[in-house]
Amino acid sequence: xxxxxxxxxxxxxxxxxxxxxxxxxxxxxxxxxxxxxxxxxxxxxxxxxxxxxxxxxxxxxxxxxxxxxxxxxxxxxxxxxxxxxxxxxxxxxxxxxxxxxxxxxxxxxxxxxxxxxxxxxxxxxxxxxxxxxxxxxxxxxxxxxxxxxxxxxxxxxxxxxxxxxxxxxxxxxxxxxxxxxxxxxxxxxxxxxxxxxxxxxxxxxxxxxxxxxxxxxxxxxxxxxxxxxxxxxxxxxxxxxxxxxxxxxxxxxxxxxxxxxxxxxxxxxxxxxxxxxxxxxxxxxxxxxxxxxxxxxxxxxxxxxxxxxxxxxxxxxxxxxxxx
Numbered sequence: 414x415x416x417x418x419x420x421x422x423x424x425x426x427x428x429x430x431x432x433x434x435x436x437x438x439x440x441x442x443x444x445x446x447x448x449x450x451x452x453x454x455x456x457x458x459x460x461x462x463x464x465x466x467x468x469x470x471x472x473x474x475x476x477x478x479x480x481x482x483x484x485x486x487x488x489x490x491x492x493x494x495x496x497x498x499x500x501x502x503x504x505x506x507x508x509x510x511x512x513x514x515x516x517x518x519x520x521x522x523x524x525x526x527x528x529x530x531x532x533x534x535x536x537x538x539x540x541x542x543x544x545x546x547x548x549x550x551x552x553x554x555x556x557x558x559x560x561x562x563x564x565x566x567x568x569x570x571x572x573x574x575x576x577x578x579x580x581x582x583x584x585x586x587x588x589x590x591x592x593x594x595x596x597x598x599x600x601x602x603x604x605x606x607x608x609x610x611x612x613x614x615x616x617x618x619x620x621x622x623x624x625x626x627x628x629x630x631x632x633x634x635x636x637x638x639x640x641x642x643x644x645x646x647x648x649x650x651x652x653x654x655x656x657x658x659x660x661x662x663x664x665x666x667x668x669x670x671x672x673x674x675x676x677x678x679x680x681x682x683x684x685x686x687x688x689x690x691x692x693x694x695x696x697x698x699x700x701x702x703x704x705x706x707x708x709x710x711x712x713x714x715x716x717x718x719x720x721x722x723x724x725x726x727x728x729x730x731x732x733x734x735x736x737x
Contacts, residue, residue, distance in 0.1 A: 448507050
C-alpha cells in the first residue's frame with residue numbers, strides 16, 4: 414500500500430482507480446467511460462497486432478489483398494479483424510449513449526463545462542477522422558467524397574475500489590459477451606457489403622457510415638453547405654451550456670425538457686435510419702425535416718423549454734408565498 418502512494422506511476426493508478434472518491438448514488442449510466450476505455454484498448458491491440466506483424470499493408474495497391482490474406486492465411490486472423498471492426502462500431506454506439514447521458518443529466522453545466530467542451534472537441538476530431546478516412550483504404554466504402562442531482566458536496570462518498578471497480582466489471586463482462594456474439598455469429602452485420610468489393614475510384618458507393626451526420630450532410634442539395642451543416646451539427650453541442658437556462662441541473666425534475674429530450678432522441682434515430690437510405694424521395698424530404706428539428710433542439714427548444722419551466726417555478730413560488 415505504501416508503494417502505491419509513493420511510486421510516481423502507481424500513485425496515479427491509486428489516485429484514479431483505487432482511492433478516487435465517487436458519489437454513492439451513481440447508476441450504471443456512468444459505466445460508459447470504462448467500456449469506451451476497453452474498446453480503445455481492443456482497437457489498439459488488434460490494430461497494432463496486424464500492423465507490426467506485416468500482415469496488413471496500407472498501400473492502395475495491396476490493402477485489399479492484405480485483408481484477404483489476414484482472413485484466409487493468418488492464424489485467427491479473422492478473429493482479430495472482426496474484433497477490430499465490430500469494436501469500432503461498438504465504440505461509436507457507446508459514444509452516442511455517453512453523450513445522451515450527458516444531455517439528460519446536464520453534464521454540460523458548471524462546474525463541468527470545460528470537460529464538456531473537451532469531450533465535444535474529441536467527438537469532432539473522432540468524427541472527422543472517421544469521415545475522411547473511413548475504416549481502411551481497401552474496400553469500396555473507402556472511396557467517398559457525473560453527479561446526477563448536480564449537488565456540490567463531498568459527503569456520502571465512497572472509494573472507487575472495490576465498489577465501482579466491480580460495478581464496471583459487470584458491464585465490461587456484459588459488453589464482452591455481446592461483442593462476442595457479433596464477432597463469432599454475425600461479424601458483418603455492423604459492416605457494409607461494399608467493403609468486400611475492391612476499391613474502384615471511378616464508382617463511389619451509394620452510402621457511407623456515420624449515418625445521422627451523413628443524413629444531415631446530404632439533406633442539403635449544395636455540397637459545401639451540406640459539409641458546413643454536418644460540421645455545425647457537431648459544433649452546436651458546444652452551445653448547450655449557454656442554451657440551457659434552467660434553474661436546475663439535469664432533466665429529472667423538468668417534465669417539458671424531458672419530453673423534448675426524448676423527442677430529440679427519436680429524431681436522432683430517424684436520422685440514423687435516413688443516413689442508410691439511398692438519396693431519393695421521400696428520404697430527402699424527411700432528412701431535411703429531421704435536420705431542422707436537430708438544430709432547433711439546440712437553438713430553440715432547449716432555451717424556450719428552460720424559460721417556460723423557470724416561469725412555472727416562479728409562479729409556483731409566488732403562489733406558495735401568498736398562501737403563507
